[in-house]
Amino acid sequence: MSKKVLITGICGGLGMEMAKGFIKKGYQVIGVDIDDLALEGLEDKLGQEIPTFVCDLRNRGQIEQLCMEVVHKGVFPDIWINNAGVATIAPFMEQIDSFSDVMDINFNSILYTTHFCVGEMMKRNQGMIVNIASVAGHAPCPYFTSYNASKFAVVGFTRSLRHELKLKKIPIDVVLVSPGFVDTNIINQKSFEFPDFMKFMLSKPEVTGKEIVDGILKGKNEIFPTLNGKLLLGLGKVGAPVQDMMGHLMNAKNWKQMFGIEKIDPK
Numbered sequence: 001m002s003k004k005v006l007i008t009g010i011c012g013g014l015g016m017e018m019a020k021g022f023i024k025k026g027y028q029v030i031g032v033d034i035d036d037l038a039l040e041g042l043e044d045k046l047g048q049e050i051p052t053f054v055c056d057l058r059n060r061g062q063i064e065q066l067c068m069e070v071v072h073k074g075v076f077p078d079i080w081i082n083n084a085g086v087a088t089i090a091p092f093m094e095q096i097d098s099f100s101d102v103m104d105i106n107f108n109s110i111l112y113t114t115h116f117c118v119g120e121m122m123k124r125n126q127g128m129i130v131n132i133a134s135v136a137g138h139a140p141c142p143y144f145t146s147y148n149a150s151k152f153a154v155v156g157f158t159r160s161l162r163h164e165l166k167l168k169k170i171p172i173d174v175v176l177v178s179p180g181f182v183d184t185n186i187i188n189q190k191s192f193e194f195p196d197f198m199k200f201m202l203s204k205p206e207v208t209g210k211e212i213v214d215g216i217l218k219g220k221n222e223i224f225p226t227l228n229g230k231l232l233l234g235l236g237k238v239g240a241p242v243q244d245m246m247g248h249l250m251n252a253k254n255w256k257q258m259f260g261i262e263k264i265d266p267k
């Protein structure tokens with residue numbers, strides 16, 4: 001029987017590419033997303049029969065329902081990937097109404113699905129939980145308050161849980177994935193578009209998806225996909241001026257603004 005992998009946010013850029021990668025490796029894929037129409041078209045895109053579940057991962061009741069159905073339908077996976085996510089990019093004073101939504105989908109949903117998965121995987125005495133964070137879970141950036149807060153939470157939570165399970169000798173792998181910028185819908189929104197002059201550094205979703213799948217199957221528990229992500233994290237360690245430059249990255253309109261030679265108009 002083929003191994004199973006469940007992917008939340010499967011209809012998005014990274015979700016779809018990870019699904020393709022796992023299918024190539026012989027896995028049965030199970031898909032979860034809020035986008036019911038996109039879920040309907042999934043089998044045509046992936047060429048495999050895919051059990052799918054519509055779920056708004058901001059809603060704890062819907063998450064509990066999802067978890068029950070996954071077990072009831074006999075498709076509880078060997079690998080559960082918490083990938084769904086959203087980003088609100090705006091000044092902090094304008095984020096207060098959307099802040100809890102971002103925390104709910106990017107962090108709280110991971111908390112509840114992980115709680116459920118650990119219980120199920122302990123019964124089966126095996127399993128793997130993969131949480132998709134971001135370089136924004138390691139490096140702060142202006143206008144990213146909710147996204148930074150949610151992804152820093154994912155990083156701390158994932159690492160803490162991994163240590164706890166290891167200490168208790170519970171055989172569940174807990175994997176943290178921290179990609180840099182990838183050319184998907186999340187960074188091509190109306191309210192926030194990745195700066196044109198920097199687009200050359202974006203990673204392609206198919207390349208990043210493959211990097212993540214390969215890392216997971218090699219048994220890595222920390223995966224840092226994308227060249228731009230590795231660079232940003234490496235540079236961030238150099239010191240405050242470089243961290244400032246990274247902060248400018250998302251808001252600068254040209255190289256001069258990025259290096260602080262020209263003033264950036266505050267939003």
Ligand SMILES: NC(=O)c1ccc[n+]([C@@H]2O[C@H](COP(=O)([O-])OP(=O)(O)OC[C@H]3O[C@@H](n4cnc5c(N)ncnc54)[C@H](O)[C@@H]3O)[C@@H](O)[C@H]2O)c1
Pocket residue numbers: 008009010011012013014015032033034035055056057058083084085086105132133134135178179180181182183184185186187
């Ligand atoms: N693209 C990047 O630059 C980048 C970088 C680092 C980390 N990430 C992370 O990778 C993950 C995937 O992002 P992506 O780039 O594929 O973005 P995407 O926008 O293409 O996909 C996001 C998916 O999540 C789903 N989703 C959104 N809200 C949901 C909800 N409430 N319930 C259920 N599903 C919901 C969407 O329908 C979509 O299918 C996210 O966690 C994101 O934060 C992305």
